[in-house]
Amino acid sequence: MFSKACEYGIRATIYVAVQSLEGKRASLKSIAAEIESPVAFTAKILQDLVRKGLMQSVMGPTGGFEIDQQKLDSLKLSQVVDAIDGDSIYKGCGLGMKQCDESKPCPVHDKFARVRADLREMLESTSLLGLATELETGSTFLKR
Amino acid sequence: MFSKACEYGIRATIYVAVQSLEGKRASLKSIAAEIESPVAFTAKILQDLVRKGLMQSVMGPTGGFEIDQQKLDSLKLSQVVDAIDGDSIYKGCGLGMKQCDESKPCPVHDKFARVRADLREMLESTSLLGLATELETGSTFLKR
DNA sequence: TTTAACTAGGATAAAATTGTCCTACATAGA
DNA sequence: TCTATGTAGGACAATTTTATCCTAGTTAAA
Numbered sequence: 206m207f208s209k210a211c212e213y214g215i216r217a218t219i220y221v222a223v224q225s226l227e228g229k230r231a232s233l234k235s236i237a238a239e240i241e242s243p244v245a246f247t248a249k250i251l252q253d254l255v256r257k258g259l260m261q262s263v264m265g266p267t268g269g270f271e272i273d274q275q276k277l278d279s280l281k282l283s284q285v286v287d288a289i290d291g292d293s294i295y296k297g298c299g300l301g302m303k304q305c306d307e308s309k310p311c312p313v314h315d316k317f318a319r320v321r322a323d324l325r326e327m328l329e330s331t332s333l334l335g336l337a338t339e340l341e342t343g344s345t346f347l348k349r
Numbered sequence: 350m351f352s353k354a355c356e357y358g359i360r361a362t363i364y365v366a367v368q369s370l371e372g373k374r375a376s377l378k379s380i381a382a383e384i385e386s387p388v389a390f391t392a393k394i395l396q397d398l399v400r401k402g403l404m405q406s407v408m409g410p411t412g413g414f415e416i417d418q419q420k421l422d423s424l425k426l427s428q429v430v431d432a433i434d435g436d437s438i439y440k441g442c443g444l445g446m447k448q449c450d451e452s453k454p455c456p457v458h459d460k461f462a463r464v465r466a467d468l469r470e471m472l473e474s475t476s477l478l479g480l481a482t483e484l485e486t487g488s489t490f491l492k493r
Numbered sequence: 494t495t496t497a498a499c500t501a502g503g504a505t506a507a508a509a510t511t512g513t514c515c516t517a518c519a520t521a522g523a
Numbered sequence: 524t525c526t527a528t529g530t531a532g533g534a535c536a537a538t539t540t541t542a543t544c545c546t547a548g549t550t551a552a553a
Contacts, residue, residue: 206443209445245513265529300360302490316471323467327460345456352541377499387542395500408549409550410549411498412500412549
């Protein structure tokens with residue numbers, strides 16, 4: 206469904222969100238440990254998310270990654286996916302055809318449209334804040 | 350969503366289905382031309398589908414690929430996807446976690462479960478026969 | 494029986510994705 | 524000011540996916 210990079214990215218962002226809620230920064234090391242991901246690879250993904258404005262990084266000791274309160278209040282899962290994998294998941298043709306729309310649909314166009322609309326709706330309506338609070342209460346997990 | 354191989358595989362299967370409906374075999378060359386896919390790569394995919402029993406191949410002149418009537422009557426899109434990409438699309442964890450189930454769910458487990466159930470339902474209820482007849486009537490397309 | 498139109502499949506290459514290593518740079522705190 | 528703890532980012536390696544090439548084997552039809 207998503208690329209590995211996107212999976213790590215989503216998990217990392219949720220963890221950073223949790224830490225930010227508690228007023229702490231998350232170091233790369235702690236993030237990678239918490240989500241069980243390769244450190245250097247995770248670094249690239251986070252750098253990307255910082256560049257795209259989804260979170261901030263602070264260098265030096267006590268540095269790390271954080272999401273400011275205002276951002277956190279509005280951040281949706283769809284923005285993380287968009288930043289890493291782009292929007293082809295819910296925009297491109299399910300059968301990889303370049304020109305596929307209502308006027309010249311691929312054989313599964315209509316059927317896919319519904320599923321992808323669902324996916325899109327889900328990603329756009331899911332807030333990082335919500336995911337973070339669920340994780341905080343221990344009802345969901347980031348490892349294993 | 351699907352791998353390139355799976356996209357080609359689905360498109361190829363639909364074309365073979367159309368030809369089979371008309372009592373014709375589809376040659377590899379004609380298939381690749383019709384779905385605009387790399388010939389040799391498409392050959393591998395088709396060989397795989399033959400090995401997995403989704404269609405048959407006949408060697409020599411007048412040879413090619415075909416789906417017998419009985420098979421065609423029951424063949425679902427899900428079987429093609431399963432044969433090429435496996436069932437991880439609607440079975441694996443959306444965030445790539447190894448152990449993710451009701452008892453230890455990832456942060457998006459519930460939300461994903463619904464979308465993937467929809468996808469699964471769609472794939473399992475979509476028949477190749479239906480897709481082939483729609484293509485025959487010119488209401489859908491395999492190219493561009 | 495020869496030929497031409499086919500599929501089968503191994504070997505290899507190209508490209509994209511995933512993952513690692515190393516050096517540079519930033520900065521809080523001793 | 525020095526040092527330890529951070530991130531930034533370039534270069535490179537491994538793996539997987541996608542694509543190509545070539546030879547062998549099959550068989551209908553001339």
